[in-house]
Amino acid sequence: MFHIFFLNSLVVAIAVIIHYEFLYRVSRYIPKMKLKHRLRILFGVFTALIAHAVEVWVFAFAFYFMHHAEGWGHLEGNFDGSLLDCTYLSFTTFTTLGFGDIQPIGDLRHLTGLESLTGLVLITWTASFLYYEMQRYWDNR
Numbered sequence: 792m793f794h795i796f797f798l799n800s801l802v803v804a805i806a807v808i809i810h811y812e813f814l815y816r817v818s819r820y821i822p823k824m825k826l827k828h829r830l831r832i833l834f835g836v837f838t839a840l841i842a843h844a845v846e847v848w849v850f851a852f853a854f855y856f857m858h859h860a861e862g863w864g865h866l867e868g869n870f871d872g873s874l875l876d877c878t879y880l881s882f883t884t885f886t887t888l889g890f891g892d893i894q895p896i897g898d899l900r901h902l903t904g905l906e907s908l909t910g911l912v913l914i915t916w917t918a919s920f921l922y923y924e925m926q927r928y929w930d931n932r
Contacts, residue, residue: 795863795898802853802902803909806846810913813842814920821924828928835924839917846913847885850906851878857899864897885910 817838821831854877857863869892870876880893884906895903 795901798853798857799902799905802850803905806849806909806913809846809849810842810916813838813845814916818920818924821928831928832921832925835921839921843885843910843913843917846909847881848878850885850902851881853902854880854899857902862898864895864899866893866895866899868893881906886914887911 855874858866887907
């Protein structure tokens with residue numbers, strides 16, 4: 792039980808730290824950009840999308856590891872055991888889209904629940920960050 796809690800907490804912490812670092816660095820870089828205000832916002836949006844993709848891959852690697860290791864549970868359904876299938880599951884879980892064609896069995900279920908919650912929090916964090924940046928740099932002319 793402790794090893795499940797530890798691994799899940801570690802994966803969530805890594806995703807949150809990655810997100811924080813991306814947003815922090817973007818917020819420091821945007822004011823220094825020699826671009827029009829609206830292009831600064833686009834830069835922020837694309838950077839946020841990259842941050843989310845990196846975070847999804849962190850969860851995907853955790854799913855892949857847990858699926859292939861003994862005693863962590865497994866994934867079944869329309870799933871061939873590949874890293875890309877784990878990434879697909881991670882994207883649908885992170886965004887809470889959840890098609891349901893891949894099902895976690897055993898202890899993997901806990902990580903999918905935590906990924907949904909983490910994705911919800913990080914996506915709303917991004918939305919509030921981008922809203923703030925738009926308020927600061929939106930061209931009102």
